[in-house]
Amino acid sequence: MPKVDVIVIGAGPAGSAAAAVAAREGMAVALIDKATFPRDKLCGGGVTERSRAYFQQAFGQDPDFDNILSTSDVEFWHAGKRLAQMQDVAPIHLAMRLSFDDQMVNRALELGALDFTGKRISAIEGTSVTLDDGQEITAQVLIGADGVNSQVARHLFGTAFDRDRIGFALETEAPKTDDSKALRIDFNAADWGYGWKFPKTESVTVGVGGLISHNPDMKARMQSYTDLLDLEDLPRIKGHFLPFGHFRTQPGKGATLLAGDAAGLVDPITGEGIAYAIKSGELAAKAAVAALNQGRADKAFALYLLALRPIHRNLRIARWLRKLVFSGRYQNAFFDRMGRSGRLRHDYLNVLAGRLEYPALLMKSGRRIPSFLLRGLRRRS
Ligand SMILES: Cc1cc2nc3c(=O)[nH]c(=O)nc-3n(C[C@H](O)[C@H](O)[C@H](O)COP(=O)(O)OP(=O)(O)OC[C@H]3O[C@@H](n4cnc5c(N)ncnc54)[C@H](O)[C@@H]3O)c2cc1C
Structure with a gap:
């Protein structure tokens, strides 16, 4: 029966980061994933400078961006009309998750994590697990980084989300028809969400996503969006849940921690999830190491929750601000302003590209928000 310090379930950005950090700190780590890598994950693959910085911190090296298209060319659209094109922004790297995640899992294994990829879990008992080949692995801390439909979250709380x-998103990899490097975002391609067209080196990722409660027919939204973009003969369209603004206030219990999508850590305005997945994986690992060093594995969650505070604060602010971007009451005023105000466009883009965090945005724009709210209300009445 393998005995380790930390078990990490899920080897996406959150799990690989957690395993890499714990292994670097000298812990014995088992990294389990039901998939065999390289494996794909439905995702726009937009890697911001925020994600890149967190990657460097967790994995101790820069991501390999060879064969990845990086762009500083961003277009915002609303209702089929181009609001703005910006070409002087921080680069956004457009990765394929097949190879991007492979880098991370390989790095975690290189740093010493034990490889249990390609293995399913048949039972979780405390912080130990049984694999479906009958193997049992025991540990003192368990990190659930197993995505939005987390088995670990279901084990702890009964439901994953x-x-x-x-949110829910649909996406496809369309064939490349031109050399445009423009990353396109279409607000209102979905309600409380958006549509996107991300150019990659070999294809173009096209998708729509938003809150399920506001988009009962996401398939129809995707059809309208691909019609708008004049795309035909598309490969299979796939769907995936997205914890878009619904984070868990209690992402764990005792010696069991949830990271990444399992903890709901996706930006409620931009949909960015890779950055907080990596960062929360790192924080979960550090909390586990600190608790184990004190001989108090059961304190891991308390330490982790404390470390997550800045991310939770960002997400709370973003969840409040998204009403200005997405709600029927303020949306037109917001886009009207976005079309006219270079400052607002830059701020939005800097948030999107990872150069500005929400608390700083609020400090910068706080004084203008009341008059904006008032205009939105007047328009409505
Ligand atoms: C359509 C779409 C587009 C997106 N675009 C972007 C984008 O452009 N930029 C961005 O930053 N974010 C984007 N996101 C969000 C981003 O994909 C996620 O936030 C991110 O992948 C979360 O990482 P994670 O490690 O928590 O989970 P995941 O990447 O989902 O990894 C979870 C891992 O756990 C494994 N697993 C699951 N269950 C089990 C189990 N029971 N046992 C063992 N292993 C298990 C899975 O095989 C998987 O490898 C997008 C999401 C969607 C749905």
Whole structure:
């Protein structure tokens, strides 16, 4: 029976980061994933400078961006009309998750994590697990980084997510028809969400996503969006849940911690999830190491929750601000302003590209928000 210090379930950005950090700190770590790598994950693959910085911190090296298209060319659209094109922004790197995640899992294994990829879990008992080949692995801390439909979250709390508050996205890899490097975002391609067209080196990722509660027919939204973009003969369209603004206030219990999508750590305005997945994986590992060094594995969650505070604060502010971007009451005023105000466009883009965090945005724009709210209300009445 393998005995380790930390078990990490899920080897996406959150799990690989957690395993890499714990292994670097000298812990014995088992990294389990039901998939065999390289494996794909439905995702736009937009890697911001925020994600890149967190990657460097967790994995101790820069991501390999060879064969990845990086762009500083961003277009915002609303209702089929181009609001703005910006070409002087921080680069956004457009990765394929097949190879991007492979880098991370390989790095975690290189740093000493034990490889249990390609293995399913048949039972979780405390912080130990049984694999479906009958193997048992025991540990003192368990990190659930197993995505939005987390088995570990279900084990702890009965459900992985609240369908009424979560998002859903559809996406496809369209063939490349031109050399444009413009990353395109279409607000209102979905309600409380958006559509996107991300150019990659070999294809173009096209998708729509938003809150399920506001988009009962996401397939129709995707059809309208691909019609708008004049795309035909598309490969299979796939769907995936997205914890878009619904984070868990209690992401764990005792010696069991949840990281990344399992903890609901996706930006409620931009949909960015890779950055907080990596960062929360790192924080979960550090909390585990600190608790184990004190001989108090059961304190891991308390330490982790404390470390997550800045991320939770960002997400709370973003969840409040998204009403200005997405709600029927303020949306037109917001986009009207976005079309006219270079400052607002830059701020939005700097948030998107990872150069500005929400608390700083609020400090910068706080004084303008009341008059904006008032204009939105007047328009409505
Ligand atoms: C359509 C779409 C587009 C997106 N675009 C972007 C984008 O452009 N930029 C961005 O930053 N974010 C984007 N996101 C969000 C981003 O994909 C996620 O936030 C991110 O992948 C979360 O990482 P994670 O490690 O928590 O989970 P995941 O990447 O989902 O990894 C979870 C891992 O756990 C494994 N697993 C699951 N269950 C089990 C189990 N029971 N046992 C063992 N292993 C298990 C899975 O095989 C998987 O490898 C997008 C999401 C969607 C749905």
